[in-house]
Amino acid sequence: MAEPKNKFIGRSVPRLEDRPLLTGRGRFAADVNFPGQWAMRVVRSPVAHGRLRGIDAAAALAMDGVHAVWTFADVAHLPPIPFRLTGLVELEPYRQHVLASEYVRYVGEPVAVVFAADAYIAEDAAEAVELDIEPLKPVMKATDEPGPFDESKRTEPSVIVKSYGDVEAAFRQADSIVTLELAVGRHSGVPLETRGAIGFYNEALGRLEMHGAAKVPHWNRDTIGRMLGRTRDDFQLFEGHVGGGFGIRGEIYPEDVIVCAAALHFKKPIKWIEDRREHLIAANHSRQQTHRIRAAIDRKGRILAIDDEFFHDNGAYMRTHAATVPDLAAAMLPGPYRVPAYRATGHIRLTNKTPCGTYRAPGRYESTFVRERLIDAIAANVGVNKVEIRKRNLLPQSAMPYALNLDTLGTHIVYDSGDYALLLDKALERAGWAKLQKEIAKRRANGEKVGAGVAMFVEKSGLGPFDDVRLEIKADGGIELVTGAASVGQGIETAMAQICAETLGVDYATINVVHGQTDRIGRGLGAFASRVTVMTGEATRRASERLRSKALTLAAELMQADPEQLDIVDGEIVREGGAGPSMKLSDLAKAKPGELIAEDSFESKHMVYPYGVHVAAVRVDAETGAVAIEKYVMAYDVGRAVNPTLVEGQIAGGLAQGIGGALYEEFLYDEGGEPLSVTFADYLMPTAREVPPSSILITEDAPSPLNPLGLKGAGEGGTNPVGAAIASAIDDALQRPGAIVSLPVTPQRLRAICAKT
Amino acid sequence: MKPAPFVRHVPRSLDEALKILAEVAGDDGRILAGGQSLVPIMAFRLAKPAHLVDINEVEGLDKIADDGQTLTIGARVRHAAFHKPVTANPLGALLAYVARHIAHYPIRMRGTFCGSLAHADPSSEWCLTAATLDAVMIAKSVKGIREIKAASFFDGIMSTHLKEDELLAEVRLPLLPADAKFGFYEFSRRAGDFAMSASLVTYRLDGGKMTDARVGLGGAEASPRRIAEAEAQLNGKAPGDAAFRAAGEAASAAIEPLEDHQTDAAYRRDLVKVVVRRALEHSLK
Numbered sequence A: 001m002a003e004p005k006n007k008f009i010g011r012s013v014p015r016l017e018d019r020p021l022l023t024g025r026g027r028f029a030a031d032v033n034f035p036g037q038w039a040m041r042v043v044r045s046p047v048a049h050g051r052l053r054g055i056d057a058a059a060a061l062a063m064d065g066v067h068a069v070w071t072f073a074d075v076a077h078l079p080p081i082p083f084r085l086t087g088l089v090e091l092e093p094y095r096q097h098v099l100a101s102e103y104v105r106y107v108g109e110p111v112a113v114v115f116a117a118d119a120y121i122a123e124d125a126a127e128a129v130e131l132d133i134e135p136l137k138p139v140m141k142a143t144d145e146p147g148p149f150d151e152s153k154r155t156e157p158s159v160i161v162k163s164y165g166d167v168e169a170a171f172r173q174a175d176s177i178v179t180l181e182l183a184v185g186r187h188s189g190v191p192l193e194t195r196g197a198i199g200f201y202n203e204a205l206g207r208l209e210m211h212g213a214a215k216v217p218h219w220n221r222d223t224i225g226r227m228l229g230r231t232r233d234d235f236q237l238f239e240g241h242v243g244g245g246f247g248i249r250g251e252i253y254p255e256d257v258i259v260c261a262a263a264l265h266f267k268k269p270i271k272w273i274e275d276r277r278e279h280l281i282a283a284n285h286s287r288q289q290t291h292r293i294r295a296a297i298d299r300k301g302r303i304l305a306i307d308d309e310f311f312h313d314n315g316a317y318m319r320t321h322a323a324t325v326p327d328l329a330a331a332m333l334p335g336p337y338r339v340p341a342y343r344a345t346g347h348i349r350l351t352n353k354t355p356c357g358t359y360r361a362p363g364r365y366e367s368t369f370v371r372e373r374l375i376d377a378i379a380a381n382v383g384v385n386k387v388e389i390r391k392r393n394l395l396p397q398s399a400m401p402y403a404l405n406l407d408t409l410g411t412h413i414v415y416d417s418g419d420y421a422l423l424l425d426k427a428l429e430r431a432g433w434a435k436l437q438k439e440i441a442k443r444r445a446n447g448e449k450v451g452a453g454v455a456m457f458v459e460k461s462g463l464g465p466f467d468d469v470r471l472e473i474k475a476d477g478g479i480e481l482v483t484g485a486a487s488v489g490q491g492i493e494t495a496m497a498q499i500c501a502e503t504l505g506v507d508y509a510t511i512n513v514v515h516g517q518t519d520r521i522g523r524g525l526g527a528f529a530s531r532v533t534v535m536t537g538e539a540t541r542r543a544s545e546r547l548r549s550k551a552l553t554l555a556a557e558l559m560q561a562d563p564e565q566l567d568i569v570d571g572e573i574v575r576e577g578g579a580g581p582s583m584k585l586s587d588l589a590k591a592k593p594g595e596l597i598a599e600d601s602f603e604s605k606h607m608v609y610p611y612g613v614h615v616a617a618v619r620v621d622a623e624t625g626a627v628a629i630e631k632y633v634m635a636y637d638v639g640r641a642v643n644p645t646l647v648e649g650q651i652a653g654g655l656a657q658g659i660g661g662a663l664y665e666e667f668l669y670d671e672g673g674e675p676l677s678v679t680f681a682d683y684l685m686p687t688a689r690e691v692p693p694s695s696i697l698i699t700e701d702a703p704s705p706l707n708p709l710g711l712k713g714a715g716e717g718g719t720n721p722v723g724a725a726i727a728s729a730i731d732d733a734l735q736r737p738g739a740i741v742s743l744p745v746t747p748q749r750l751r752a753i754c755a756k757t
Numbered sequence B: 001m002k003p004a005p006f007v008r009h010v011p012r013s014l015d016e017a018l019k020i021l022a023e024v025a026g027d028d029g030r031i032l033a034g035g036q037s038l039v040p041i042m043a044f045r046l047a048k049p050a051h052l053v054d055i056n057e058v059e060g061l062d063k064i065a066d067d068g069q070t071l072t073i074g075a076r077v078r079h080a081a082f083h084k085p086v087t088a089n090p091l092g093a094l095l096a097y098v099a100r101h102i103a104h105y106p107i108r109m110r111g112t113f114c115g116s117l118a119h120a121d122p123s124s125e126w127c128l129t130a131a132t133l134d135a136v137m138i139a140k141s142v143k144g145i146r147e148i149k150a151a152s153f154f155d156g157i158m159s160t161h162l163k164e165d166e167l168l169a170e171v172r173l174p175l176l177p178a179d180a181k182f183g184f185y186e187f188s189r190r191a192g193d194f195a196m197s198a199s200l201v202t203y204r205l206d207g208g209k210m211t212d213a214r215v216g217l218g219g220a221e222a223s224p225r226r227i228a229e230a231e232a233q234l235n236g237k238a239p240g241d242a243a244f245r246a247a248g249e250a251a252s253a254a255i256e257p258l259e260d261h262q263t264d265a266a267y268r269r270d271l272v273k274v275v276v277r278r279a280l281e282h283s284l285k
């Protein structure tokens, strides 16, 4: 088969998604309206932990325009929200019901919902619902002794252990042992579009619909369907434009289930749009962990074993992600280094705070911070610099593929390909490391507190087990690509169109990518775990191959040619060498209506592992505790970049979120469990002024051997090591190895560290 | 985050505005100026005023006037009006420099100078400016006019001595001496955030020595104010590190620091030292 003349894979073509978004035609959840809809408002617990003795809704029900108030009694028939990933059986008793029954366990927990004529009346009425709650003592720290969850259960649902090798023996033989206690603060993805869900019961079709879906529409359709007793045929989910996902948006939350249940019950469209204050206390939090880690090392600082015990603060309940975050933290902690023996013991702890889930680079932002702090500490211990210590411990390219002997997300971790040392060299070169070191030394001599840090990491991507793609060339010449993947703004329409266009031989702009619509394709896994470009991308390539040979076979008859001698170039079927008459694909579609359809799937049991290096240079204002990031370099090997600009966008955006967790964003609580970060004035997201210019180096040195295009996902490498790199740079600026032991590094905390000298 | 129900009144004249205000004041009626503080507070339902007297259409309140002695700033004058100096007197440059530190551009296009004073956020740059320069507030109501000095205007966090039925019609800032020097510095977590502490300083030089020193401090205590102890460290001394440090130390020792969940008292006291010194250093630039 001839190589297509139109190259699309690897080109930074403009995004197909942008036109509607830039011309004001984006349609987000709040833009969805049905005639006669009711607004829903959630009444949330104002108490962190308590016994719910009664709810008095009489005053609310008496207000003009209020249709109904639901409490637990109205939803008692619904099961708690099931797990989607890593659902250990012992965690099941800790799942969240859609409304609180006997206990409330965090400020923000839904206890009732009001249905009213509009959102204003609904909010007035929600305020009038009176709650009788007997306060109980809250558990606020995952590192404290577990407390009671209810009469019979305690707040440590499970302890996960992942290990290989003889850890004890390695510690006995060690020349030295390095021990650290490290903590990452509670923060999360905060998409600018808050959550929203609109339930609509189409009586004519007997079909329930939910609009405002995101991330995993098919799984949510099946799961909410099971909760409500609906089937795949009479319940559909629809994804519109989505204003950011980051792991937290699109999971099943209580509100999604309630709008669907209420739409069915009242036979009225039910619209719920989350406000920002709700979002900051109700949508998944993430990241909060404390690690006590030790490494056994030899005289040269080579790692003999790592033993980590950590406490994962999951908030009040186990939500859809169940043990995913601590599981990933434990499984991915070893990173790019050779760790001959390893043990991680993760305590999953519940506290009276907002429940947690995944957030971009889940478990890895945390464990990379911990591991890279450990590597820096080892460097200090043996007296070598931070680059040298990494080189001494990196897995060599010759070790690839490398089986880590650990499992996560139902897969064995096998690093598929990588040349970690090469990327380290490239990143240092891009950062001008040698020159940077000289400049730093000079400025330091003048009294400035400046320093540089390095952090390395291995990411995971392309989680299976499958994805399907269906392609059709329509009679009008348009090409439709239907997938069960989802768009959270990452550019999947463009990337899929590029893969399809190049494989098929058409212009990528002629391809219409349909995603997130459960009525258009039977199954699909959605968008998470940096999976779409790998899984849906390969399914797209396969379906495109099929469609191509189908088109050539059909065309061969009409053109009286051998299919082997035909090629498709820019939507036109031509003879090899360009001689003789040609035929447009659209004409073929007209001649063979309904025949130019192809479907294919990609199945994979293994993830693929991109890897990266971040280099940061910072200046510390020791008098105030402020940190200025002066330079930031990110090198990331993604195997093959379908669209380098999109990959850069992922990395640049990921950096902003990484900086948030390193320096700004934190959900704080007082001792009584009152959340203190409930507005954008208290929960500080970095803005354009705080995010420095950065330099991004995308490399393709290690294509994945697990798919023909060599693809690896690119969604999380901008975020993963940012806390680690900045901490390393601040240590260096202060000339105090190990100074930073927790994130975020706020001015007050850093000032206290500076003042300690 | 939908506000509770309210009635919005849109008077066209000052008399009409004062009349409506007198009628609704008892019913938690409030003035709506730029809305950049009031509207978010209403959205959070921290305030549920039954009436809003929207002064954005009131004639005559949008004036900035320099009469050679004072600069008069009307109730509708927005922060953005100060982006460029409004007077050739050094006060113009001072206000332009300070204005840039208030919030973000879109907010400065709506928020008003007088609204900031009435709102009395401890960190407000304009409240600090008014306190440092001894502004005079002109409060009007159906009962008449009151002049209130800055030193007796603020009454703690987000509270003033304005009465419920009074409109802060204008603020008068004394012009600075032609040879006045000023300096300003504030520290906040992010660009545009309310300062965790801010300082505005002015002084003149007499034979190389500082005189008429004013050291204002905002964001550190419940209300911004001049810190006499710091000023005493400057008057009669040459501008420079020794005097500036001494002023910072004196201010730091003199205050009763605010505490919030991101900033404890000790950190704020520590910060004040630096902020005052850096404001003074800025005066030399």
Ligand SMILES: Cc1cc2nc3c(=O)[nH]c(=O)nc-3n(C[C@H](O)[C@H](O)[C@H](O)COP(=O)(O)OP(=O)(O)OC[C@H]3O[C@@H](n4cnc5c(N)ncnc54)[C@H](O)[C@@H]3O)c2cc1C
Pocket: B030, B031, B032, B033, B034, B035, B036, B037, B038, B039, B040, B075, B101, B102, B103, B104, B107, B110, B111, B112, B113, B114, B115, B116, B118, B119, B121, B123, B124, B125, B126, B162, B166, B167, B168, B169, B192, B193, B194, B195
């Ligand atoms: C994201 C954000 C960041 C901000 N950052 C800063 C900052 O860094 N520094 C800063 O100083 N401010 C900041 N602000 C506040 C902003 O400057 C406001 O504009 C200002 O505090 C209030 O002015 P306003 O005209 O908007 O008043 P409004 O919001 O309309 O009113 C505020 C209060 O003052 C009363 N009021 C208003 N005008 C009068 C009057 N003439 N007489 C009597 N009472 C009156 C109102 O009734 C109300 O109680 C920020 C605001 C936002 C949203």
